[in-house]
Amino acid sequence: MARVVVDVMLKPEILDPQGQAVQRALPRLGFEGIADVRQGKRFELEVEGPVDDAALARIHEMAETFLANTVIEDFTVRVDS
Amino acid sequence: MARVVVDVMLKPEILDPQGQAVQRALPRLGFEGIADVRQGKRFELEVEGPVDDAALARIHEMAETFLANTVIEDFTVRVDS
């Protein structure tokens, strides 16, 4: 079975308090030199059958209508190697 | 500045209620053929300075001690191209 990964991140202009909270905590934990942190979601889909263009198109549609809310989020779809 | 991505996923043997909820919803939305869905977190870190082995080792440690809870989660670190 093939794995397709959909990454969903908040659009750059939207405030990401989760990422900020991580970033703020880092120096306290002794980790310096991280200028910015953004936190998003990663979906791993196990796809039955071949992952051809048609399948990817369907997954793209699924991401656009369901996995991401495109009012606030961007997404990428890729086949995991 | 270079971007390093840390993906954090629940270990395979750990219950993933979020992924399950997504998977169960898919057929209702007309998306068939997805055998399994796992949902995890994706962190995008903007790193100041060179992303050499030392930097990656530090980020690995950060992921291990902070970004992931290794009791229930696995993680991967990679430089974004």
Place this chain on the structure above:
Amino acid sequence: MTARVGVITFPGTLDDRDTQRAVRIAGLEPVPLWHRDKDLKQVDAVVLPGGFSYGDYLRAGAISRFSPVMESVIDQAKAGMPVLGICNGFQVLTETHLLPGAMLRNNHLHFICRDQKLRVENAQTAWTADYEAGQEISVPLKNIDGRYVADERTLDELEAEGRVAFRYLDGNPNGSLRDIAGITNAAGNVVGLMPHPEHAVEPLIGTGRTDGLGFFTSLLKKLVNA
């Protein structure tokens, strides 16, 4: 004859029975509606109550939006039926795009439960006619995904058209843009807000205030006196 108000139960809905009680206290007849049924049982209005439908997994309201009952609600809302989304219900309404914008995790990242002061900015919707414009009310707020966001253009449009229905007072509890607590569609029949009017309808319970009753009495007047 009184009006019939449908109260939808999705899997994971929590405030359905509370909403039914509030509807009853206001003198309306609550009608339970089930997410799997397209049939709205000839109700005159619908409330989408609070809770964690589908656990709020994925995004709050994202999965419920696709339930059969919502197909009918969307059709009816577009035809002018009064629809109120409270908290999770508001989130569902934004996911369906009946209302613009989206709801994100609170800026402080915590669930917050408190008595919240609001200003009623628009007292002409189906659900706010019993208030005065500018009136200040206090009702409970309780959520973790309550931060309202939309792009600047949408926000300006909402402001210009008087569609910001409620604004937070005495401190923005979650980072919502422009202190927006609730909005309405252009027609004024679809209203969504994060705070919980249905938890402020009895003097003894909760915060001890009844400021939320006006939502339901507004509807009663609209439907019965229409």
Place this chain on the structure above:
Amino acid sequence: MSLDTVKHAAETPDTAQPWAELGLKQDEYERIRAILGRRPTGAELAMYSVMWSEHCSYKSSKVHLRQFGEKAPENDALLVGIGENAGVVDVGQGYAVTFKVESHNHPSYIEPYQGAATGVGGIVRDILAMGARPVAVMDPLRFGAADHPDTKRVLPGVVAGIGGYGNCLGLPNIGGEVVFDSCYQGNPLVNALCVGVMKHEDIHLAKASGAGNKVILYGARTGGDGIGGVSVLASETFDSTGPAKRPAVQVGDPFQEKLLIECTLELFREHLVEGIQDLGGAGLSCATSELASAGSGGMRVELDRVPLRDATLSPEEILMSESQERMCAIVEPGKVARFLEICEKWDVIATVIGEVTDGERLEIFWHGEQIVDVPPRTVAHEGPVYERPYARPDWQDALQADDAAKLPRPQTPEELRAQVLKVIASPNQASKSWVTDQYDRFVQGNTVLAQPEDSGMVRIDEETDLGVAVATDGNGRYAKLDPYAGAQLALAESYRNVAATGARPLAISNCLNFGSPEDPAVMWQFAEATRGLADGCLELGTPVTGGNVSLYNQTGDTAIHPTPVVAVLGVIDDVNRRTPMAFREEGQLLYLLGDTREELGGSAWSQVVHDHLGGLPPKVDLARERLLAEILISASRDGMIDAAHDLSDGGLIQAVTESCLRGGKGARLVLPDGTDPFVQLFSESAGRAVVSVPRSEELRFTDMCEARGLPAVRIGVVDGDSVDVQGQFSLPLEELREAHEATIPALLA
């Protein structure tokens, strides 16, 4: 893979078995062999080892817990006593209430969010299994030092987990405790309480009877949760590559649990359930053996029918899995179809996995081959019982001799003022709203009182306004000084808290958090605490309905303070008559009820100002507690008081400050002539409360106190916007509020 069947076990008596790795003692293993007349199969060994563990069998505590039954007060209200998933109390008008406290201490240290979340999930299923709709939760919590870095990891995670799970279930959180003490550094205590309501006729029990009735497992699929320990078995019995890694922690799915609640209540409504048991610790091993043991016949289970999340699980692992959000029901054959239909409606997976037999054995099969054949009682109810040795520790005398009365006291009014502020702002005495604001207290629309009130109160009947109140309390410092008195003080405080809101205390539940029972000093603390609690309940007339014991809370040789947590349930006929804690009306008179002695041992003052723990805890007088409670209840019923707040840690000044802040009104205090203001303000004498009396009721109220013999002194009046102690100091409310409310956010932000 070879299966260790019953037949195979009988044929291979000499096969070595990993009983020690599974935590069994040699004699326990021998006993299992004697019971079975052969060596156990791997599956049987798994079941016995987990069911005979301390956690499931109460083997160290049982001999002491018996007192709760033996000394139980005569009480008609008790409908179901200790032994079931939770006790049930009659609260009148045909209603019954069930409640219980549980601990999830160790898992919450390893994985704070999930540990605490699954703790809530577990106790809610216990309440549901009794036939009740869960209506509220509470969470008594204890953490290490407030400023310790690890507390920043554990506390926010625990609170988020309790909120994340409880909020998602739609259960109002109406109270609890947050206590800091370095003794809990490596052993935080995460106790959780749930209250449920039903009609008398809806009470359900965990037993399997009626041969031919079906055994239905429903809820989540079974995965490898919480079975880290049994993997040793799989590796012993199964293929050489060894078992997959199994997680030791469980992950909760509150959404699934919410569906389980609604689904189960609908099953009850249609009378489809003969017997029911939730799956908690020890999973299916526990549920099947307890159901069969309590029932009249035997049980036969086809284990391979259990729906799995992980197809590689061995039968032993399936039996021991602690996957959450599962229930097991006994259903008449004719009702199975309807049962499954309702489960389908709620998207809950349900599977017939076996049936009740007319035999006497619990028999479990794996793809047709028998892997378990045991008398269920020997697994579930006739486990080992230890008479652990106990002895008063040699340091106890020295600890008690180290009297707090010797500590230096404030010499000037300014010093007294500064110490008051310091105590009010200390982590244990400070406002906990940073925590409680993360919990939904409004959901269900029946919350009459919630934190920070003395007890949580919910309405249970909308027509008649019948309600119940619950409070939880515990004070490990008192219990360390004297475990017998400490347990009684926890009981007394909780009882007082319930009465302060106007409810009549009816019954208790408890969670006994202690160190290792293998240490005779700890065992002595346990014996003393249980004896104190049993004697106290007898005297107060409040039976123990159930509870939980959590042992081995220690790091190396150092045990936590003995920490008995007591939850008292009370009933109030009309919630409109409840008494809140806030001083709201200027001019009302403040009365202090009870006697104030010089009692500073274990006090908040001794901890905050001197970091001292020594001496004796406050004196216990349960007859006085009863009298105080009667006065508080009568005063509420007859409308004689507008506010009441019990006095406990921090003493009078703490209570007055809290009531003033809550109502946004100040108070002028005039302490009785000839008394030491320091003692008056900080002593923690038990059996006291402060009440706010409308002037029009003063005479009636004082007459009542006098007639019944309860000391009541007028100590001041609600007035202004500061707390003013005449002749001593004045503290503006704003300064007090800042001190009280800033501490916890500053520590955790």
